[in-house]
Amino acid sequence: MDGTRYSYRVFSPGDTSAFWALFTDNLVNLLILSGICQFVFGMPAEIVFGRIVPGAAVAILAGVAVYTVMAKVTATRQGRDVTALPYGISTPVMFVYLFGVIGPIYWATQDPLLAWQVGIGAGFMGGIVAAMGAIIGPWLKRITPRAGMLGTLCGIALMFIGAVPLSQIFEHPVIGFTSLLFILWGLIGRFRLPGNIPAGLAAIAAGTLIALFLGESRIDTSGLRFYAPVPYFGDLIAGIQYLFANPELFLVLVPVQIYNFIETMNNVESAEAAGDSYPVGLCQLTDGAGTMIGAVFGSPFPTTVYIGHPAYKRLDARAGYIIGVALVIAAAAFLGFLSLLAGLIPVAAAAPVLVFVSVSLITNTAWAVKPAHMAAVSFAILPHVSSLLITKWGSLMNALRASGAENLPALGEDGLTAALLMEGAHYEGHLALSQGAILTGLVWGAIVADVIEGRFRRAGGFALAAAVMSSVGVIHAAALQVPQFDGITIGYLIIGGFLCLYPLVAPREDLTQRVIVPDEPDMIDDTSPAQRA
Numbered sequence: 001m002d003g004t005r006y007s008y009r010v011f012s013p014g015d016t017s018a019f020w021a022l023f024t025d026n027l028v029n030l031l032i033l034s035g036i037c038q039f040v041f042g043m044p045a046e047i048v049f050g051r052i053v054p055g056a057a058v059a060i061l062a063g064v065a066v067y068t069v070m071a072k073v074t075a076t077r078q079g080r081d082v083t084a085l086p087y088g089i090s091t092p093v094m095f096v097y098l099f100g101v102i103g104p105i106y107w108a109t110q111d112p113l114l115a116w117q118v119g120i121g122a123g124f125m126g127g128i129v130a131a132m133g134a135i136i137g138p139w140l141k142r143i144t145p146r147a148g149m150l151g152t153l154c155g156i157a158l159m160f161i162g163a164v165p166l167s168q169i170f171e172h173p174v175i176g177f178t179s180l181l182f183i184l185w186g187l188i189g190r191f192r193l194p195g196n197i198p199a200g201l202a203a204i205a206a207g208t209l210i211a212l213f214l215g216e217s218r219i220d221t222s223g224l225r226f227y228a229p230v231p232y233f234g235d236l237i238a239g240i241q242y243l244f245a246n247p248e249l250f251l252v253l254v255p256v257q258i259y260n261f262i263e264t265m266n267n268v269e270s271a272e273a274a275g276d277s278y279p280v281g282l283c284q285l286t287d288g289a290g291t292m293i294g295a296v297f298g299s300p301f302p303t304t305v306y307i308g309h310p311a312y313k314r315l316d317a318r319a320g321y322i323i324g325v326a327l328v329i330a331a332a333a334f335l336g337f338l339s340l341l342a343g344l345i346p347v348a349a350a351a352p353v354l355v356f357v358s359v360s361l362i363t364n365t366a367w368a369v370k371p372a373h374m375a376a377v378s379f380a381i382l383p384h385v386s387s388l389l390i391t392k393w394g395s396l397m398n399a400l401r402a403s404g405a406e407n408l409p410a411l412g413e414d415g416l417t418a419a420l421l422m423e424g425a426h427y428e429g430h431l432a433l434s435q436g437a438i439l440t441g442l443v444w445g446a447i448v449a450d451v452i453e454g455r456f457r458r459a460g461g462f463a464l465a466a467a468v469m470s471s472v473g474v475i476h477a478a479a480l481q482v483p484q485f486d487g488i489t490i491g492y493l494i495i496g497g498f499l500c501l502y503p504l505v506a507p508r509e510d511l512t513q514r515v516i517v518p519d520e521p522d523m524i525d526d527t528s529p530a531q532r533a
């Protein structure tokens with residue numbers, strides 16, 4: 001079809017269910033960041049609900065406007081309905097900004113205003129870095145196997161969007177199980193609920209009603225008032241000046257924004273695997289611009305194309321669901337309803353929706369890649385297991401200190417590391433894997449997929465690129481550093497060197513004939529033997 005007589009339907013019945021899933025995802029992020037800023041970093045409600053939350057809403061509105069137009073243009077060009085890309089605050093990067101930028105400034109100065117100013121300065125500068133991903137994004141997407149990009153997303157989905165919310169369900173089983181029941185019935189089983197009620201709405205409503213009955217939710221209207229979104233140019237300039245006066249903060253800022261535009265690329269690839277193809281460079285530019293707009297209006301937190309497009313595609317959503325989320329989030333932010341919802345909706349009621357998004361992404365990946373490439377997907381997931389372990393070990397130590405334990409060693413101290421190793425807890429290895437887990441998972445997924453396909457030089461190229469990134473601290477290090485040749489960097493060089501050089505001298509039959517591995521299913525198609533690349 002040439003699309004000349006095609007008219008894209010912005011709204012469809014599937015948008016209703018998709019709305020509740022994406023709305024929950026955005027709402028949970030806003031509730032988390034507002035709670036941490038207010039109760040951990042001591043920011044007054046005027047900054048949190050009067051500046052940060054409205055700024056985030058402006059960024060979401062701006063990005064959704066672009067992605068709605070992008071969906072309409074794509075659908076008209078292809079002559080068929082497409083699902084718009086979901087959009088919101090990047091969950092992994094949000095935590096890095098909270099505890100890698102805003103937190104250190106607050107703890108060092110005890111000045112919440114300065115911490116917020118540096119946060120929006122970092123957000124603006126980070127948006128520039130994220131937008132620059134548009135320069136190399138299309139090339140990266142072209143050379144990176146789908147298994148690598150989707151596999152590292154599966155790692156995030158499995159550990160942070162699936163396992164963590166599932167544990168919250170089991171902490172409050174009466175609320176969580178009731179909400180989960182509606183998700184299992186309506187979104188995973190795809191059976192209709194009475195009156196065709198959207199499953200996401202039923203899940204949240206049922207969980208909230210039970211929480212109110214049990215006294216675990218409250219209705220607090222004290223924060224309801226109008227918060228006008230206004231630009232904060234003076235505060236933004238003050239934050240940027242502080243950044244340039246303390247350039248070590250860029251060592252946190254630059255790598256995490258690299259992860260952010262890689263995340264955008266991966267999520268666009270996920271959408272393409274589900275059948276909707278969008279220009280990755282334009283998406284990366286939009287995410288960077290949205291982040292900068294949000295920073296101008298008071299939000300430090302980067303925005304990105306969200307994980308989970310395949311789930312919304314399965315629900316037969318169009319663009320109406322992202323429009324609805326943007327409008328409701330904006331209304332809640334500008335009118336102060338977010339403070340009301342923070343006390344009203346329990347986490348256990350919203351968590352099942354996130355579990356569904358996680359399960360849907362992993363299921364879609366299994367259908368979108370070759371069976372043989374599931375080995376690459378599995379490799380790409382593993383660094384995120386380490387990332388969750390390191391995060392929770394850090395939380396454990398903080399909880400022990402908060403509970404009054406004294407003279408505790410810090411994570412990473414030699415004595416504690418040796419003791420953990422004796423107990424089978426490999427702290428150093430998990431720490432290395434957790435640092436830059438998004439990129440690490442992508443690289444290892446790409447290496448494995450390319451080896452399976454016999455593209456040895458390309459696989460070696462990914463290994464050598466990992467060696468460079470490791471040597472300067474983009475992956476496997478806490479911050480950027482002067483290039484150094486540690487064991488991990490040397491290991492990548494060994495793998496890259498072998499993959500690039502050995503195929504040049506190996507007997508041809510060794511490169512074209514597969515080896516039978518006992519007790520393993522033979523998922524590689526022998527009719528298309530490996531080829532030298």
